Amino acid sequence: MTITIQYAFLPHTDGEAALHFYRDVLGFEVRQDVGYQDMRWITVGPPNQPGTSIVLHPPAADPGITDDERRTILELIAKGTYTSVSLATDDLDGLFQRLEAAGADVVQEPMDQDWGVRDCAFRDPAGNQIRINQLA
Numbered sequence: 001m002t003i004t005i006q007y008a009f010l011p012h013t014d015g016e017a018a019l020h021f022y023r024d025v026l027g028f029e030v031r032q033d034v035g036y037q038d039m040r041w042i043t044v045g046p047p048n049q050p051g052t053s054i055v056l057h058p059p060a061a062d063p064g065i066t067d068d069e070r071r072t073i074l075e076l077i078a079k080g081t082y083t084s085v086s087l088a089t090d091d092l093d094g095l096f097q098r099l100e101a102a103g104a105d106v107v108q109e110p111m112d113q114d115w116g117v118r119d120c121a122f123r124d125p126a127g128n129q130i131r132i133n134q135l136a
Helices: 015-025 067-079 092-101
Strands: 007-011 029-036 039-045 053-057 084-089 105-112 118-123 129-134
Touching: 015 029, 015 039, 015 053, 084 092, 092 105, 092 118, 092 129
Parallel strands: 007 053, 084 129
Antiparallel strands: 029 039, 039 053, 105 118, 118 129
16 A cells, blocks of 8 residues: 655645745746636645645635634734645755745744754745755
8 A cells, every 4th residue: 555645735825926936936836726716726846746736725715714713814824823834855055045035934044953854944925834854
């Protein structure tokens, strides 16, 4: 039996800003860009991993969510505490420089962690925390 990760979901609050960050800055390819009414789902992923994608989705799109719940979710997203994802690269310092030059919101500069990994952290345009590890 084989189990893989196919999709991870992150909310976005601005489709164009999300596209710029994930496609233009991180270099992910756009796999789908689907609109429905005034909402937009964008699927992106690394070009060398066609089976693994991130779905950037409208926050709280479920019609059963109340306006108060939707506001709470948006507040948590903006603080960077709603959800996160970890990525990995073979050139952490180079990717950090590219993200910083693009104006990404730096949370932590590259550093060696006590648990043995070198990493950095950013927030994407919606506020989601993106941690990036240096591949060994």
